[in-house]
Amino acid sequence: MNATIEQLAATLETALGSGSVTADASALASYNVDGKSPAIFCAPKDQDEVSAALRLCVEARAGVIPWGGGTAIRLGNIPRQADVILELKRLNKLIEHDDANLTASAQAGIKVVELQQILGQQRQFLPVEPPRPDLATIGGTAAANINGPRRMLYGGVRDLVIGMKVVLADGQQIKAGGKVVKNVAGYDMCKLFVGSLGTLGVITEVTFKMAPIPESAATLVATGPLSRGLQLVDQLMQSTLLPAAVAVVSAEATGVDSVRPAVAVRAEGFEDAVARHLRQAQELAGRMGLRAEVLREETHRSLWEQIRDFGSSGEAVAYRVTVPVASLADVVETIDRWSRSERAARFVAHAGSGTVWIASAADPAGAAWFPRLTALAKEQRGHAVMVAAPPEFKQGVDVWGAPPESLSIMREIKRQFDPHAILNPGRFIAGL
Amino acid sequence: MSRDVLIRELRQIVGDRYVLTEKEDVIVYEQDASILQVMPEVVVLPADVGQVSAVVRAARRANVPIVPRGSGTGLAGGAVPAEGGIVLCLARMNRILEIDLKNRVAVVEPGVINIDVTKAVTKQGFFYAPDPSSQAACSIGGNVANNSGGPHTLAYGVTTNHVLAVEAVLDDGQAVWLGGRVADSPGYDLCGLFVGSEGTMGIVTKAAVRLMRTREAVQTLLAVFDRMEPATQTVVDITAAGIIPAALEMMDQLTIEAVEKGKPVGYPRDAAAVLLIELEGVREHTERAARLAEEICSRNGARQVRRAQSEAERQLLWKGRKEAFGALGALAPNYYVQDGVVPRSRLPEIMREVAEIGSRYRLRIANVFHAGDGNLHPNILFDMRVPGELDRVIEAGAAIVKACVAAGGSLTGEHGIGLEKKAYIGLLFNDDDLEAMARMRRAFDPDGRFNPAKVFPTPITCAEMRRQPAKIPAGLWI
Ligand SMILES: Cc1cc2nc3c(=O)[nH]c(=O)nc-3n(C[C@H](O)[C@H](O)[C@H](O)COP(=O)(O)OP(=O)(O)OC[C@H]3O[C@@H](n4cnc5c(N)ncnc54)[C@H](O)[C@@H]3O)c2cc1C
Numbered sequence: 083m084n085a086t087i088e089q090l091a092a093t094l095e096t097a098l099g100s101g102s103v104t105a106d107a108s109a110l111a112s113y114n115v116d117g118k119s120p121a122i123f124c125a126p127k128d129q130d131e132v133s134a135a136l137r138l139c140v141e142a143r144a145g146v147i148p149w150g151g152g153t154a155i156r157l158g159n160i161p162r163q164a165d166v167i168l169e170l171k172r173l174n175k176l177i178e179h180d181d182a183n184l185t186a187s188a189q190a191g192i193k194v195v196e197l198q199q200i201l202g203q204q205r206q207f208l209p210v211e212p213p214r215p216d217l218a219t220i221g222g223t224a225a226a227n228i229n230g231p232r233r234m235l236y237g238g239v240r241d242l243v244i245g246m247k248v249v250l251a252d253g254q255q256i257k258a259g260g261k262v263v264k265n266v267a268g269y270d271m272c273k274l275f276v277g278s279l280g281t282l283g284v285i286t287e288v289t290f291k292m293a294p295i296p297e298s299a300a301t302l303v304a305t306g307p308l309s310r311g312l313q314l315v316d317q318l319m320q321s322t323l324l325p326a327a328v329a330v331v332s333a334e335a336t337g338v339d340s341v342r343p344a345v346a347v348r349a350e351g352f353e354d355a356v357a358r359h360l361r362q363a364q365e366l367a368g369r370m371g372l373r374a375e376v377l378r379e380e381t382h383r384s385l386w387e388q389i390r391d392f393g394s395s396g397e398a399v400a401y402r403v404t405v406p407v408a409s410l411a412d413v414v415e416t417i418d419r420w421s422r423s424e425r426a427a428r429f430v431a432h433a434g435s436g437t438v439w440i441a442s443a444a445d446p447a448g449a450a451w452f453p454r455l456t457a458l459a460k461e462q463r464g465h466a467v468m469v470a471a472p473p474e475f476k477q478g479v480d481v482w483g484a485p486p487e488s489l490s491i492m493r494e495i496k497r498q499f500d501p502h503a504i505l506n507p508g509r510f511i512a513g514l
Numbered sequence: 515m516s517r518d519v520l521i522r523e524l525r526q527i528v529g530d531r532y533v534l535t536e537k538e539d540v541i542v543y544e545q546d547a548s549i550l551q552v553m554p555e556v557v558v559l560p561a562d563v564g565q566v567s568a569v570v571r572a573a574r575r576a577n578v579p580i581v582p583r584g585s586g587t588g589l590a591g592g593a594v595p596a597e598g599g600i601v602l603c604l605a606r607m608n609r610i611l612e613i614d615l616k617n618r619v620a621v622v623e624p625g626v627i628n629i630d631v632t633k634a635v636t637k638q639g640f641f642y643a644p645d646p647s648s649q650a651a652c653s654i655g656g657n658v659a660n661n662s663g664g665p666h667t668l669a670y671g672v673t674t675n676h677v678l679a680v681e682a683v684l685d686d687g688q689a690v691w692l693g694g695r696v697a698d699s700p701g702y703d704l705c706g707l708f709v710g711s712e713g714t715m716g717i718v719t720k721a722a723v724r725l726m727r728t729r730e731a732v733q734t735l736l737a738v739f740d741r742m743e744p745a746t747q748t749v750v751d752i753t754a755a756g757i758i759p760a761a762l763e764m765m766d767q768l769t770i771e772a773v774e775k776g777k778p779v780g781y782p783r784d785a786a787a788v789l790l791i792e793l794e795g796v797r798e799h800t801e802r803a804a805r806l807a808e809e810i811c812s813r814n815g816a817r818q819v820r821r822a823q824s825e826a827e828r829q830l831l832w833k834g835r836k837e838a839f840g841a842l843g844a845l846a847p848n849y850y851v852q853d854g855v856v857p858r859s860r861l862p863e864i865m866r867e868v869a870e871i872g873s874r875y876r877l878r879i880a881n882v883f884h885a886g887d888g889n890l891h892p893n894i895l896f897d898m899r900v901p902g903e904l905d906r907v908i909e910a911g912a913a914i915v916k917a918c919v920a921a922g923g924s925l926t927g928e929h930g931i932g933l934e935k936k937a938y939i940g941l942l943f944n945d946d947d948l949e950a951m952a953r954m955r956r957a958f959d960p961d962g963r964f965n966p967a968k969v970f971p972t973p974i975t976c977a978e979m980r981r982q983p984a985k986i987p988a989g990l991w992i
Contacts (some may be wrong), residue, residue: 294756
């Protein structure tokens with residue numbers, strides 16, 4: 083920094099008003115990033131104030147941590163510098179819900195659960211399901227590219243976000259995309275910010291596609307030996323069924339079964355189509371000798387909430403391994419074997435995207451998972467990310483894994499958008 | 515480096531046969547499917563990625579631009595060499611390199627024709643979802659560059675939703691994979707950024723694309739309306755009812771007239787509009803969705819709703835839609851395709867506005883388009899031989915684009931900005947927005963070597979750009 087904390091706090095206060103800025107250590111105690119506690123907290127009330135704050139921070143060369151709900155703050159490398167928390171919770175308004183067009187725009191700081199409530203009044207929802215939607219904001223969800231279980235039917239964040247407003251590091255306010263579902267005017271700049279973890283700009287508004295709330299939804303849960311569960315998944319993937327989600331959960335990963343792993347198949351849509359999915363999945367499960375049970379209403383909802391929230395609270399160490407879908411069975415079996423022979427871990431695997439989430443205790447054996455998962459993923463042309471861990475585990479590793487061959491372009495993008503590296507410095511891949 | 519030295523180098527790289535410099539050879543490459551023409555100085559047809567790299571390095575040394583070209587079906591002048599330099603045509607790189615059905619991925623070279631990807635996996639029960647109406651001719655490289663859509667991208671998403679990774683040759687001549695074979699590759703989404711960059715960031719030399727499982731059932735409906743208004747309202751209502759059809763296409767009266775003048779398929783000539791509605795999924799879904807769609811059509815006063823009872827009948831319902839574009843030739847010697855988008859809910863009013871623009875400029879406009887996602891294709895009919903008529907066509911086109919943006923939409927839904935719309939991009943994005951895009955451009959291509967003078971509203975300095983209606987290959991529709 084080239085200003086003192088007091089100086090920067092004072093200029094921020096002049097720009098945002100005294101109620102919006104504090105340098106009081108006790109107020110900042112809960113805004114810890116990998117063991118680093120920023121000295122200034124500010125909460126701009128609108129996009130202009132975000133811009134004003136960033137302009138001052140870049141002048142002072144202060145490290146800025148944009149903060150939504152804090153649910154993905156454990157993601158990323160340890161920041162090199164963390165001086166200012168820029169909280170977006172006051173940008174919490176729905177801008178527009180065009181229900182006839184199935185699109186909506188909201189300010190970045192709106193909580194996902196509140197947004198879903200508003201959309202739900204028109205029987206629509208945003209098919210993105212971050213863990214802890216009571217805390218997670220829409221902006222943070224987009225920035226961290228948090229995808230939920232139903233991605234296989236509805237697409238991921240990158241597919242659903244069609245427009246954005248962003249404040250760049252130098253305070254420049256830009257818009258990306260638009261409000262229509264089909265749009266190829268200019269570069270697809272939304273793709274730049276989705277998943278950039280707040281290292282290129284601060285998202286202040288998001289426009290996305292929605293889906294109608296399905297008429298009916300239910301889940302078939304099949305429990306039994308893991309290998310047979312994985313065969314069921316394989317059969318489902320080969321069928322013409324279109325489940326909304328297929329998850330493989332280890333024993334104890336959810337409240338479903340404390341001893342046996344389970345496969346959860348979620349169907350939604352018209353009543354008849356749901357019945358068909360349940361029927362066929364049940365038949366397949368029966369043929370495999372799995373015990374099958376249909377969950378509806380509360381038990382259905384609660385299971386998927388547990389799956390959604392897996393690894394997000396309490397867990398000391400969490401990893402995400404992503405591999406081509408056909409390799410998922412092998413990877414899950416290997417992880418299960420390690421878990422039984424070495425260090426107990428729980429996992430949830432999403433068949434549609436080839437993603438496995440693994441959670442384990444914070445001891446050296448838990449930390450030892452990372453290099454092994456990385457090697458396992460690499461064998462299958464995938465990757466492993468350490469998504470949450472105590473800072474001592476992050477020391478000396480890149481939580482994102484080995485950088486891709488295109489790293490030099492990523493570096494150049496970072497240089498173009500944030501030349502003084504003030505936004506989440508160091509948290510992204512290869513310390514970007 | 516002199517031009518002669520460059521040409522000699524290029525010949526060494528790809529072989530004499532694949533460097534074209536004579537007027538009668540390069541004239542084929544002076545235009546895409548837009549009305550814009552510039553005679554290329556030199557056209558190079560590489561055979562593999564190594565040659566592409568070498569050509570890019572040679573161009574860099576000689577400090578000349580490179581304009582990538584696929585099949586030349588683009589409608590925005592994207593492949594037209596507005597600033598001279600090398601036209602790099604990828605048509606020879608047309609191999610399907612890998613098909614991995616278990617992982618639902620195909621890896622293809624950029625010159626592979628769109629339909630050939632689906633053809634290669636149909637028997638096994640798979641398809642490649644983005645299906646531009648030009649799919650019999652357009653290339654995957656062009657699709658990636660333009661982020662192309664098609665009738666069935668309503669339910670399945672456009673090209674960007676189906677490209678996992680691209681290998682691209684960048685400004686230093688290196689071939690680099692952007693994106694990965696699996697979801698959520700760590701780092702910035704370079705593949706997502708590259709898709710839709712219209713050839714301004716580098717040359718696509720391979721693409722890893724998603725394959726989808728063929729749906730078990732399909733229902734196709736044709737609904738006939740006496741007025742345009744209830745037809746557009748039906749589109750709005752179907753979406754609002756929570757049905758996402760695989761395709762939801764519209765044709766207006768003038769288009770119907772053209773179709774029935776050519777090879778009639780039995781559309782009522784006095785109808786104001788027909789909607790083609792296709793529903794895909796599991797049988798139980800399509801059955802119910804089709805019934806609901808029929809109800810909505812009837813409630814909006816459709817004169818007739820026909821449901822295809824067989825694959826043959828389905829093909830027949832589509833036939834008119836697919837032949838509409840070609841059939842417009844029966845109404846006028848030339849036509850100019852516009853491409854704009856509005857929120858679906860604004861369709862009724864934008865269709866009125868398009869009609870008004872037609873009468874204001876004394877031009878007939880035939881509409882045949884992807885109504886389900888609000889993507890208009892007004893085809894402005896004209897006669898090139900009438901002095902001044904093309905100017906009026908272009909003004910009318912601009913008025914339509916402005917109306918779309920004013921209605922909260924976009925100036926292009928799938929054809930891109932290219933040369934055609936660079937002057938209008940400011941309608942949607944201000945200088946700061948464009949500057950952010952320019953930063954992206956600089957990160958990939960600091961010298962602006964790839965496809966200069968496209969997308970951004972910079973002036974064209976090239977000497978001679980001409981306007982001439984293109985000859986569209988047979989077998990394409992719009
Ligand atoms: C009758 C007709 C119907 C059409 N229907 C549709 C439709 O339904 N949906 C739709 O989206 N479009 C449609 N189009 C437009 C056009 O077909 C698409 O834009 C298509 O993707 C262009 O592909 P191409 O291979 O012909 O590309 P070209 O026209 O050769 O090039 C298009 C752009 O891509 C760039 N480019 C080409 N290859 C590469 C490469 N390997 N690397 C980098 N850049 C490259 C070029 O520089 C140019 O900017 C239609 C066109 C016609 C004539």
